[in-house]
Amino acid sequence: MTATTNAYVQPTTRLAIDELAPGMAKALNGLELAAQRTTLDKPLRELVKLRVAQINGCVYCVDMHSRDAIAGGDTWRRVNLVAVWREAPYFTARERAAFDLAEAMTRIADSEVSQQVWDESAAHFEEKELAELVWHIALINTWTRLGATARPWTLSGTEND
Template sequence: MDALDSAGEEVSLELPLLELVRTRASQINGCAYCVDAHSRDAQDGGESERRLFALPAWREAPFFTARERAALELTEAVTQLNISPVSDEVYAGAAAQFTEVELAELIWTITIINAWNRVAATARPWPIG
């Protein structure tokens, strides 16, 4: 897993966006360890508590940019493939906000955090006090 994760370290996407994506996927997957870790990483990177608290309701909250919304929508679609495939509309929305390379980086990030969530939710490491 570390080798797969490190393949995405040299990305052009902004770190705050990546931490929002990682946090949102972890919320959906119910991985307490990952939600804690990525929420803290987001805060350490300057993310506000207000936006982190609103993340589960990002569609209704006014504090997310069009780029962030496209990333979060793609994150939710990829994370919930068991419900339905990623729609052409969702993919096109993301493609409109990201370059081809950025979109590939985003998809990789979403894929890796989902894999980590599954490992952590199964192994059950607990957030550190």
Template sequence: MGDVDETTEAPPVAMPRPLVPRLAVDDLVPHVAKRMDALDTAAEKVSLDLGLLELVRTRASQLNGCAYCTDAHAAEALSAGEHTRKLLSLPVWQEAPFFTTRERAALGLTDAITRLTDGPVTDEVWDTAAKEFTEVELAELVWTIAIINTWNRIAGPARPWAIE
């Protein structure tokens, strides 16, 4: 293997093709899109911290492989005051030292609900979240996770919106 120094050129990186919209679901079925938007708006009126909600939305979007939602909610998390290190560490939140106990409980619940195909939410995950959140906050968190998973399942396959 040859020596590498500051003059060594990196190999060319293949640029992925841009995500182009596939299906304008909002335009094709507007009555459903309006109700989904209304549900999303209603779910914004919660007591939980916006930064926490955006971490949860970003994490679920990462797990679901939704580039549009990951980008959008990471930007929202930054706007809400979350640190870049937290966002970069979301894929390894279990090991990263940047998250509070409350954030860890929310992220654990997010992972469990998003990955229901791996099995139901365990009592351990639920009890950990229940120690950190009131019943109302838990309900808000469950709704938030369910809604972002729905958005991911629309945006992932249909790609109705372009990443700007």
């Protein structure tokens, strides 16, 4: 009998975009700082970021936002089930509306954000919150697309962290 191993090789950095384009990196980091001072609660923001990171395939961002959600008090079960939020009973109507909008914005090349998705989001978020949510989704899409493309960051720690 042959032993099977599932050796994982961590992706290496393809392009050190932060160092090569520091002005752009600084501007994006400034936008991230502004986003941290919005009225949307952090647990919701982390779950939305996690969902977008999953869709865009950024291993660094999935890892970071999973950890941040748990560190912020969310449960392992909810974090683990974000990828299948439609079937999981553990999310509020407000969280579901945010996930739906995040998915629609992230997959905008496939279809526009439907009026139904927009109306459902508008029913659960005040106008200012909705504007902030749209910005958060746009920002995490930028981060995850940078991460999945250039792989400028690597995972740290151990599997058991």
